[in-house]
Amino acid sequence: MKLVECVPNFSEGKNKDIVDQIVNAIKVNEQVKVLDVEMDPDHNRSVVTFVSPIEYAIDAAYNGIKKASELIDMDKHKGAHPRFGAADVVPFVPIFDTTMKECVNLAWQLGERVGNELKIPVYLYDKAAKVEWRKNLADIRNESFQYEQLKVHIKEEKWKPDFGPSEVGKAGATIIGAREFLIAFNVNLNTNNIEIAKNIARSIREKTGSFKNVRALGFELKERNMVQVSMNILDYKKTPIYRVYEAIKLEAEKYGVSVVEAEIVGLVPLDALIEALKVYMRLVNFNSNQVFESKLLSVFI
């Protein structure tokens, strides 16, 4: 079965009733499975993770966006995280037999429908971008350019949406795209010197010239008397987690410190783990279908 993952972000993280209504709208039939709903009251934002057969994915996402546009008023929304609209970012992620190209097509079809039927401006990002500078989400929507700024600038040529009107209503704009599975990965070091974590972050991230598809920052873990290199790995197929981990281990040696532990926050695809074992244990002729749980999944879905 061709399945696709979709991880829409909505600008409501406090009112459970509203989030429940959005989630229920997404469940267009029982083959659409909601894996996770994370409400973040500080950011006033929720992240829904669902998996759907490819043929229902657009309907499910569309219904969620529609419901959010009815229930969330961006003129009243406040929250720490940058945001553009009621349904803020809606990425499709290829899983199993689905290709990135199919996810790009889903994003385009969904974008067209949201623009035409809901009259919401739609910007296409990442692998689904049609305008070169919109590939990077942070270039579209960031701390200094959000819903309020878009309202002012949307008539400018630069901000012409990919679909929908050049006009911002109370539902704001929606950023729709297709991307690889994102891995949130942290590595903790046995020092409380924040400069070391920041230097290592700089030495491994794309922004400062190192690994592509890696965002990294250094943080203090005060209560543990440690520092952390905190990362998003945006394309683990091209920049595998083991390579990033080993690079951090090596850089740490420069400062005479060492890695205490690594953590994966949230979900990780099985093949990201297998790729690591291919290096550490020289595993050959091995694929995810040899993992019992994965084999069983293929029988059940």
Added chain:
Amino acid sequence: MKLVECVPNFSEGKNKDIVDQIVNAIKVNEQVKVLDVEMDPDHNRSVVTFVSPIEYAIDAAYNGIKKASELIDMDKHKGAHPRFGAADVVPFVPIFDTTMKECVNLAWQLGERVGNELKIPVYLYDKAAKVEWRKNLADIRNESFQYEQLKVHIKEEKWKPDFGPSEVGKAGATIIGAREFLIAFNVNLNTNNIEIAKNIARSIREKTGSFKNVRALGFELKERNMVQVSMNILDYKKTPIYRVYEAIKLEAEKYGVSVVEAEIVGLVPLDALIEALKVYMRLVNFNSNQVFESKLLSVFI
């Protein structure tokens, strides 16, 4: 849902029609999922792997054993692998929420039913053994003690079955038990010196005083000009694969050779892979439910 895996071995590996009939008998309802059927014509033996909700597991295994006893005549059976009966070995394996204790109970209930209703002598082995010396399968049935020898000796006190008559019909005897998930693991070395593989095998296996739950032999891979340490890891929870792999790597250094590659033959449980990454990448606070495929499985089953 409480699921159990069962891996019955049948003494027919050439006639597909017979194997199909046995497999169909196992599928007592659509919740019983056959994951794999491996017919081995040289050994004249088939290995069926199925997964079942715990409440149907006995029926499914019983029906397979019954069908095999009707279709296979051990007086006519020939094959390289040691064998006791038409249904030769039937182990239950705990997966997901199922415990080893529950699998032992399944083995006992199945054994009683096979003994009483089918009049087949049943020997309980591994974790389900009631007689101490029957814990090890190879102590029950091996190259020098098979169907033919059992026929002669079954009246002796030592060979009194755990269930069923002290009499061997054309269906032979069945060995029923409960065991951990078995991992078949090979490590290849960059030498053609078979003595090195044999020495390393001796240095890591239980039989010659090393890792418990590990069986190992040295083989030549002539066409590749390499040797192989070929292993069965019988309890990966107590003797993890990474520990065995690293031991082989270390021993190889003694001979100035190195590991070319490792392979896992057949299925491996996800947590065996995760345990390895906990060592190689110091992964903490991580469990199998964070692996996308495993999370998805929990939603589908």
